[in-house]
Amino acid sequence: VSSALPERDVVVIGAGVVGAAIARELSRFELRCTLVEAGPDVGAGTSKANTALLHTGFDAKPGTLEARLVRRGHELLAEYAPKAGIPLERTGALLVAWRDEQRAAFPGIVERARENGSAIREVGVEELYRLEPHLGSGAHGALEIPDEGIVCPFTTPLAFATEAVLAGCDLRLRAPVTRIERLAQGGFLLEAGGDTLTTRFLVNAAGLRSDEIDRLLGHDGFTVTPRRGELVVFDKLSRSLVEHIVLAVPTGTTKGVLLAPTVFGNVLLGPTADDVQDKDDTSSTREGLAYLMAEGKRIMPELLGYEVTAVYAGLRAATEHTDYQLTIHAPEGYACVGGIRSTGLSASMAIAEHVRSELGAAGLPLQVKDELPVVRMPNIGEGRPRPYAQPERIAEDADYGRIVCFCERVSRGEIRDALAGPIPPVDLDGLRRRTRVLMGRCQGFYCGAQVSALLSDAASLR
């Protein structure tokens, strides 16, 4: 092996939203590209458990890579999403001051937003309550950031990975990277999930484990300390309470607890921010939930009268640094894309563009493919009609009128399509992220068994 040329041009480690975006970007060129993922599915780590906001980057530190890439990523994703069928809604955000000293921070926030090129304006108390009539009492004013939005955290990485796979990228799931060696003639040898891969270029988008991959290559630039964020999702019946994303004035360590509509028609409350040691510990805690409910009661008391549909926790890949840990080691052909803390979804496409351009400068040959796949993901958002509401689709295929998951109105046709898709789900959670089954208020009381049976039938056919 060591004397032969590497079999691949590039290997991307990590199929979260960032790694999948990079794989999609690179697969548009005449390259032998492989995407390896330790977990069983695409987007099944940090990418699936976050606030699902499409940030403008209005509050990023001006001049940082993060500020630049979030802003560019917002632009790219807003353009790509409607074409690829990714649910995205431009709801706008209201950053609410609940105390005088928070309001005193407004001029600084406005100044920073202007530097970052984000639209922003101050909103008086009266207008604020007109915009959000159900907001709790005692607000002192707000800033409106009209371009903030919400996006589907499930469809986004799946769309990227699907496009990459259809363009010829080799996707390897359940393939944790356990060893990396440099090849004498340049390039790398990896052991991933029992296979040995050789590649000329290597991209580390391993998220929570990007520091560990970096160390396998002898670097020691940063350490990821997972920052856990717990979130509570309220019943769809509460959706009409909230129009905008309701943000808190950030403090030194966090952006505070926010309230946001979701593209699925729920209302989300969170996140907490706790540094934890275990990179797999996505458990919610009694203290965290109690804190969120107390915050929710303050921000929008009526919300607490609704049922909770889901509780989850995600881990942001925080580091000891304030900016992304994105370093291109040009001579060796290695791109480290680490420390993408909480803006990965928003910045993903810009990070991919940046990495592609930097690797190009480092010698990765970039010849655009003659033909590129067009990906159109099944719509799982409330912003556009879904199959159950589309008579023409039901007329074509009665299974789109055969609703299996009543809470989320997911048809048998959509479940069948997902199970037969280019990247089929391997578990209920994967099927949930592709179709919304089991995401609703009954959590499987009505359809859980039937959905399990459909999944195990599909698995036994494969």
Added chain:
Amino acid sequence: VNVLVVGGGPAGLACAIELRRRGFDDVLVLDREAEAGGIPRHSAHQGFGLRDLHRVMPGPRYARRYVELARRAGARVLEEATVTGRSADGALEITTPAGRDVLEAPAVVLATGCRERPRPARLVPGSRPEGVLTTGMLQQLVALEQPVGTRAVVVGAEHVSFSALMTLAHAGAETVAMVTELPRHQTLGLFRAGAALRYRAPLWTRTAVSGVHGHPRVEEVELLDLDSSRTRRVACDTVVFTADWIPDHELAVMAGLELDPGTRGPRVDTGLWASRPGVFAAGNLLQGAEPADVAALSGRHAAASAARWLADRSTWPAPRVSIACEPPLLWISPNAVSPARDEPPRGRFALRSTVFRRSAAIEIHQDGRLLWSGRVARLVPGRSASLPSRWIGAVDTAGGPISVRLAGS
């Protein structure tokens, strides 16, 4: 269509049968499942049909029997039909494999039933593994021959919790423990004693589930002793969250119906007339949860009211006086009295409490006036006590809200 019935469980089907018996031609029952019949379809144990059909049979047979009776009575039962919305003029938008449709009727009976609160709604922290079920999902998994694990913890100690225990045993799973936050179980003593002997599952009272852990499947639960505040961990691969019913009120909310804050079902008067003209509600949508035969009788009751409405649509009973419970009482159903002063279903109100009490003294007041006082034999959380209805004649239907409370509380 004369009458649209939404929900083809015992309440909806019994309602449709009664409307046909009373001579209404076009009665359409919409059910979203592939087979109508409701929750009893999956309750593979005895005990269904005593109060309504006057014979006892297992759940699945009871469900089939009702669908058959409804069809034989001449009602149309449309399966795989989901109501997805309601237009401004009150018409119901439905999705079926045949396409989209919009249906209107002078009378609509909502009988959409109830479900068990799942784990997230109970805010039980921890990881999100597979193997966390409700009784509803458990029963269907077993019916579809899907795996359910080998060591289970059952959360709750009501009738349905013991039903979960039986289902688990039938599927070959051992129940490691039943836990309840209450000081004792809420089922019949006989059931409890039988279950203890037959299934050997210990019952841990004053115990809360304070965490669920494991990946990708449940590995253990954390249990909190509510008296000592001590926690301990118990290994298991399945957790069944039972009971804690909530009405499936989405369509009632879409229809703009007033809900009762206690039951969380639509507020109905004693004839089961809801807050909007032309809309009735019946069965476990009103209150989670009563046995299937009680739900069926409630459906029959709504049919009698709907028949009156169809015969004369000039007035909808109003104004209505609401009935509210004071803690530790939880809710009462029906929960309004209108000038019609109909008898409630089965001639009684159902009363729920958060506490156990023997021979409880109850008082009913309106505007400072005592309407009724008396005793109910026994209050048990999760089980309905019967309250007589003779006091509704004394209600001032133009007066203030009625309150029901424990005397001396």
